[in-house]
Amino acid sequence: MGEPLVVVSNRGPVGFRRAEDGTLSSVRGAGGLVTALRPLVDRGDVTWVASAMGDVEQELAGEGPREEISAAGTPFRLRLVSHDPETYRLFYGVVANPALWFVQHGLWELKRDPAADLTVPWRDGYAAANRALADAAIAELDLRPGAALYVHDYHLYLVPSHVRSARPEARIAFFVHIPWVGPDDWAVLPSAIGRAVHEGLLACDSVGFHTERWRSAFVAACDALLGRGEDAERVSHANPIAVDTNEFDELAASEAVRARRQELASERPEILVLRVDRTDPSKNAVRGFEAFGRLLERHPELQGRVVLLALLDPSRQEIPEYVDYRTATVAAAASVNRTFGRPGWEPVRLELRDDFPASIAAYTEYDVLLINPVMDGLNLVAKEAPLVNERDGVLVLSRRAGAFAELGEWALGVDPLDVDEQADALARAIALPAEERRVRLAAIQARVRAHDLAAWADRELAELDARTR
Ligand code: F6P
Secondary structure (H helix, E strand, C coil), X not given: CCCCEEEECXXXXXXEEECCCCCEEEEECCCHHHHHHHHHHHHCCEEEEEECCHHHHHHHHCCCCEEEECCCCCEEEEEEECCCHHHHHHHHHHHHHHHHHHHHCCCCCCCCCCCCXXXXXXXXXXXXXXXXXXXXXXXXXXHCCCCEEEEECHHHCCHHHHHHHHCCCCEEXXXXXXXXXXHHHXXXXXXXXXXXXXXXXXXXXXXXXXXXXXXXXXHHHHHXXXXXXXXXXXXXXXXXCCCCHHHHHHHHCCHHHHHHHHHHHHCCCCEEEEEEEECCHHHCHHHXXXXXXXXXXXXXXXXXXXXXXXXXXXCCCCCHHHHHHHHHHHHHHXXXXXXXXXXXXXXXXXXXXXXXXXXXXHXXXXXXXXXCCCXXXXXXXXXXXXXXXXXXXXXEEECCECHHHHHHXXXXXXXXXXXXXXXXXXXXXXXXXXXXXXXHHHHHHHHHHHCCHHHHHHHHHHHHHHHHC
8 A cells, every 4th residue: 555645626536427327437537637647546545535527526516525436446535625616717718718728738818818818816816715625624634644646737736836835844746747838938827826726836845746847847937936946956857758568559449349349440541640639729730731731732643541649538518618628630631631631531530529448449549640739748559559659650749749848859840830740740651661660669668667657656655756755
């Protein structure tokens, strides 16, 4: 049994549904953070504090902490925190996404943003929700003397400072799953917000980032905004999150994935280009479709032989910017199909749904994987998909995804804003000699297996230990 750990993230490891007959069932929590962190509970003695999302979870939150069982059979405690709907809207729908997310992914539009004053949403939404989650975390820490607190991501930058002032001796670690940006980028927000964000992280004993690039931006921003670059240097480290390789091997061999693979195999084109993302503006699907169109225009010999399969999980649809981007994504795919499609061949196949087995089936089958985010903390698909791919698939990867620092050597790097370069990279990937494809994929797989999720978690806990013993 590992040391007691209290994990806090906005989205919990499981979601809940109630059937018409009233039966309650739990479903795997969606998204990269949860996929990556779920195995933490198998280390034993874990309490997870998360926001209650939706009516069923609100109702369950009122019943107090729950005993849950992980997929591997380990019990863990789940404490759901209920927020007033307006507080949650301001917290999630106005401040965390899009303001913080957009600033930290280079998506802020200076000529238009901030579209509204953020002071009230910050105080009544973000700070209030952070306080509620921090209070729940403090209550759980009090039940487990000596437990470490492990807080995750951009929703919760204020949790560490609340916990630190209430329990000065607490051992607090934080992991930032998204990019960090420099002081000029933070300057687009009211300065009190920028300072509170950085002070929040400096209340931790240990702060992890996916890459050295994001870590040094954090140090520079702490220096410029607070004059505390040295403190930031002392608490921070880079440790890219990883894949639970055993879980992925098992999933790839599962019945659900096998069934999806059969469906896919029966209709697969000669060359399959794949993208798997959330419909998030940072993922850059629109430019990806434009690049694919340009590829077909420049290489007519590929017409009829290649298909871009885009499996996109609709995301954050309560936020207008996300609805607009999803509409633009559908339009961009339709435009390629209108221009190039013909009876019997639809160049872009766009599927808008959350279907994890279908994604893994497609991972095994792609020839080229296109990952072109404008900016991305890491991008777990860049690790998961090559790990189980069986066709010596080539990775075309944005140089502004955190994963590029680890995998760039074996990928074809692209500038996410340069559509021409992406079209050229797709052509090059398709034409790459078989042996080179094999060597590149094998190198990525070896890297992903060598630094797997267990190694990532060991390092995280060791960083906290080293700074608090
Ligand atoms: O790190 C960003 C992140 O938390 C991912 O881990 C995850 O895929 C996504 O955002 C989930 O976002 P949301 O909880 O808004 O659906």
